Amino acid sequence: MMFSSRDMPSPSSMFSAYASMTASVMLMRSMANDLIPQPIRGYLANAFRYLIKPHSPNLTLVIEESSGIARNQVYDAAEVYLSTRVSPLNERLKIFKSPKEKRLTIRLEKGEKLVDFYGGAELKWRFICAESENNNPSNNNIAIRSEKQYFELCFHKEHKEMVLDNYLPFILEKSKEMKDEERDLKMHTLNTSYCYSGIKWDSINLEHPSTFETLAMEPELKKAVVEDLDRFVRRKDFYKTVGRAWKRGYLLYGPPGTGKSSLIAAMANHLKFDIYDLQLANIVRDGDLRKLLLATANRSILVIEDIDCSVDLPERTRHADARKQADVQVRNLNYSSYSASIFFFFF
Structure with missing residues (x-):
């Protein structure tokens, strides 16, 4: 099929159609703002973004060092357990030893990643240190730098129940055994x-x-x-x-x-x-x-x-x-x- 230049719309007609469509969209938007309450508009916008957003098959658990004022036992257990899962792929590790300790203590350095396997599932760990500044009201609002440490555990969503019911309890028990074996007062x-x-x-x-x-x-x-x-x-x-x-x-x-x-x-x-x-x-x-x-x-x-x-x-x-x-x-x-x-x- 052949088209001639006479069959194509002129630039002026294209501009008119674009202006008409834009005006219609603005009119519909104005009517929606007047007729639909803000909470419903926000819900519809979030639903639309959820539908067009690509969904990841993975789930990430964030294990912070503390929860409020109480220390997180899962964090402490993961820190001990992951020291036994260090591989040649790791590039930076923290090493320390006191005079009376029998062996080196190994911990992940910030940003390091580690892959573990349990029950046929691949579990990806990452150690993160994030710095932040807070104003101290008792000291003329001087900014004080603090550091927040946490682990991220990423795995396929189909393994969620296994991780929560079996893997994390296994880490807690394993770290307790390790601490009892190598306990230094x-x-x-x-x-x-x-x-x-x-x-x-x-x-x-x-x-x-x-x-x-x-x-x-x-x-x-x-x-x-x-x-x-x-x-x-x-x-x-x-x-x-x-x-x-x-x-x-x-x-x-x-x-x-x-x-x-x-x-x-x-x-x-x-x-x-x-x-x-x-x-x-x-x-x-x-x-x-x-x-x-x-x-x-x-x-x-x-x-x-x-x-x-x-x-x-x-x-x-x-x-x-x-x-x-x-x-x-x-x-x-x-x-x-x-x-x-x-x-x-x-x-």
Whole structure:
């Protein structure tokens, strides 16, 4: 079929048709804005974008380091588990080792990817560190840089149930076994570099040599303390039955050099519990204290030193009155979110 130039519309007629179509579209848009409420228009727009958007067959789970003020156990478990899945394809890794650790600790560096296989499914991991700036209202709105760390786990959508019901519980259990096999006791202290997101714990290996075998203590008293600790560990089910938090409190007092720190170290070495050293004088806000307490791990000892200098006690020179006031403070604290923790209160 042949077309001549006379059969083609003129530019003026094409422009007129375009202008007429544009005017019609604008009129319809104006009528739609007048007749259709904004919520419905937004819903229709989102539905249209959803229909024309290409859909991926994959699902991505974001595993953040913490959820609110509570630490994310899945994140910690993934960090430990993925260290055993490092392959020659990885280009950057974090390596560290303390003097008393038997082997190197390996962690993924930011941006690194790793592929794991479970139940016939391919699971793609990626470690991400994102920096952000927040204004600190207590410090003239000075911008403070913070870092947010999280894992991304990507897999085909058909494996969603398997990942949630089997793979992630497997990682949690596997990381627990690894931690128990290579457990090094830690001494946690407060990070003094305060930021808008709050203070946090820093840790080093607990290398105190004190044990109940080397501790200078009356034999009968030493035996009573050891039996009390062992009974506390065995009676987890009893605490649960009576509806009480699984915790044990001790109040140690005395001048410097009388062995308070050595007794704590001996308890930690006996129970294989970490130690968290809390200085209440460094806590400014109630939210910071709550966040620190929730960040303590199970099987740990929380040490609060110089509690008589951290609370308002009217007669600090009299030990009996001071102990009574401290005991009231202890009873008023709520540590119900902890399991298998020992709390020490010092004078």
